[in-house]
Amino acid sequence: MILNFINKNRDTILYGISLAFLLFFLKWIELRFIIINHTFEIYAGIIAVLFTALGIWLALKLNKPKVETKIIEKAVSVNDFSFNEAAMTDLGLSKRELDVLQLMAEGLSNQEIAERLFVSLNTIKTHTSNLFEKLDVKRRTQAVEKAKRLSLIP
Amino acid sequence: MILNFINKNRDTILYGISLAFLLFFLKWIELRFIIINHTFEIYAGIIAVLFTALGIWLALKLNKPKVETKIIEKAVSVNDFSFNEAAMTDLGLSKRELDVLQLMAEGLSNQEIAERLFVSLNTIKTHTSNLFEKLDVKRRTQAVEKAKRLSLIP
DNA sequence: GTCAAAATCACTCAAAAGTATGAGCTAAAT
DNA sequence: ATTTAGCTCATACTTTTGAGTGATTTTGAC
DSSP states (O other): OHHHHHHHTHHHHHHHHHHHHHHHHHHHHHHHHHHHTOOHHHHHHHHHHHHHHHHHHHHHHHOOOEEEEEEEEEEEOOOOOOOOHHHHHHHTOOHHHHHHHHHHHTTOOHHHHHHHHTSOHHHHHHHHHHHHHHHTOSSHHHHHHHHHHTTSOO | OHHHHHHHTHHHHHHHHHHHHHHHHHHHHHHHHHHHTOOHHHHHHHHHHHHHHHHHHHHHHHSOOOEEEEEEEEEEEOOOOOOOHHHHHHHTOOHHHHHHHHHHHTTOOHHHHHHHTTSOHHHHHHHHHHHHHHHTOSSHHHHHHHHHHTTSOO
């Protein structure tokens, strides 16, 4: 805990010690000058130089770095398919129609879709017809294309 | 030209003037203190404060502002379609076949593709047949699906 | 229980897609 | 010069798809 305190206030403590040392040093040269009785200006000059240095040191120490935020756009290929519920309800697509749409997107024929869903070919035809109408397209390829654009399928 | 010179050395000139003024000021308070005969320490203290301030000012003036760059990575989903040349040569697809494939992916019918490319419907049929064989698929929907997987089309 | 939407299926007809085969023409490679 | 690959087109035929219509059954909501 005491180490922690020292660490946190390192600069302040250092500054205090430096100042104390400086004052002590000044007192010492003051004494010397009194004894040797030299000119006043030399003493003042030394003080000036020392404190200029102190000021510089202080400023450098306390000068907070300016933070510049740099935003780097990182290209990421994302797997972010989120089903577009809105589009589905908007178009009035039923669950079954969506099933058919998905299988259609996999490239299955109507016959294959029928077998996959255990219904007749005619049923699938009806579904696809309704799908095309709802999606406002003429062909299955267009339906798949549009469905992908609308995020109804990945 | 003289204005130019002044502008370029503004800081230096300013520093010189300030220093001159300070020295003049010091001389003045020195005189005052001599006349009033005050303690030496007050004078030294004033010098100390003044030159500390000067040091700070100098440091701030001459020190290049520290810039800390904070980098924030922003994930951006990118349109990163890069045509898979390898797959194309691997499958032995011709330019024309790729053309047809692209239009097919847009949901065009063979007839529409034929009109778009100014050739006959039969030509397109030939292309699609060859395409299906090369892609090892049975239907156009599968062809489009596979082509997308292979990055032959976006 | 009623009603509406959804799902199922059938039938017909037309259009589009796909298969198979053959062939001419051109440009590039051997 | 010959071969090869790619593009073109045609004919004949089959399969799939799609449009249109109508009907029955299921299901969920009111």
